[in-house]
Amino acid sequence: MIALIVIQFIPVKRTNPASISEIDAPADVKAIFRNSCFDCHSNETVWPWYSYVAPASWLLVSDINEGRENLNFSNWGNLDRSKQTKLREEIWEEIREERMPLWQYRILHPGSKLSQEQKNLIRNWSGE
Numbered sequence: 001m002i003a004l005i006v007i008q009f010i011p012v013k014r015t016n017p018a019s020i021s022e023i024d025a026p027a028d029v030k031a032i033f034r035n036s037c038f039d040c041h042s043n044e045t046v047w048p049w050y051s052y053v054a055p056a057s058w059l060l061v062s063d064i065n066e067g068r069e070n071l072n073f074s075n076w077g078n079l080d081r082s083k084q085t086k087l088r089e090e091i092w093e094e095i096r097e098e099r100m101p102l103w104q105y106r107i108l109h110p111g112s113k114l115s116q117e118q119k120n121l122i123r124n125w126s127g128e
Helices: 002-007 027-036 056-070 073-078 081-096 103-108 116-126
Strands: none
Touching: 027 116, 081 116
16 A cells, blocks of 8 residues: 555656647548547647556556657648658558557547547548
8 A cells, every 4th residue: 555655656747748730631530530549649638637646647658658659640740741641551550450549548438439430531531
């Protein structure tokens, strides 16, 4: 019990840097991304209460930092066209294979689960 209290004092850095140039996508696709992806793949993370409780906070911050490193919709406009094209393909592949949104995120955010209609919108946007 004491260890659980002590670890609460180990700081984690929850950040939301300024958005540089966010994604240019049709409104319906952008709405899907905002609802199901932005918490981990943008600089617009909504930090839930459990992001302030260790050890969950450590895992959450790590997952978000990794997610932003791999794909950050807040910096999309700064990427060259070939990188954007490659990322569109990767986004669709992750969604098609149901690797995204992450299962643990879907459990805590049931509204993030993508419907077939939403998947089709993203597939069409990706150029697939």
